[in-house]
Amino acid sequence: MKFFNPDIFGFIAAALTTVAFLPQVIKTWLTKRGDDVSMTMLILFITGLLFWIIYAVQTNSKPVLIANIITFILNMIILILKLIYEDKNSNKKPNQVII
């Protein structure tokens, strides 16, 4: 079935999977907590985004480049906020699971 140009689905997909991380930035900032967000996930995901950025540069794909740069920035903010608040709250929860 090809009722629509597949690019339309690609653009909607890229927009959603990019903008999705903005609510996480806002939530972490408002609650001053990111303990339940996995540090390993953030590190693997951010590293993966760096590889997507390299791939986009090498293949001259502007949409892939722009989407991944925005996603990279949003996830770096989440990681930094998590580290800041974890440090401030560290005396309250000594038995935290670190993953």
Added chain:
Amino acid sequence: MKFFNPDIFGFIAAALTTVAFLPQVIKTWLTKRGDDVSMTMLILFITGLLFWIIYAVQTNSKPVLIANIITFILNMIILILKLIYEDKNSNKKPNQVII
């Protein structure tokens, strides 16, 4: 600079941004908590992944299809675990920020 086949970077990127969500599944399951994970992020991200799956089917891109199906499954598990544990802990934290 094109020292390497760009596809290598694409494969590493896809593997990392897919496998990244496994530690979040494990963390949410072990801690029985997903309160700090944004519900809006999960819904937007999962919806975006559905559009990537449609895009992959329409463009016959198997790597995009496989990566997004795995990412979709992992994020659905995170969403379901979050909902299960949030419900069980709901009487403990009445002033939670819902984002």
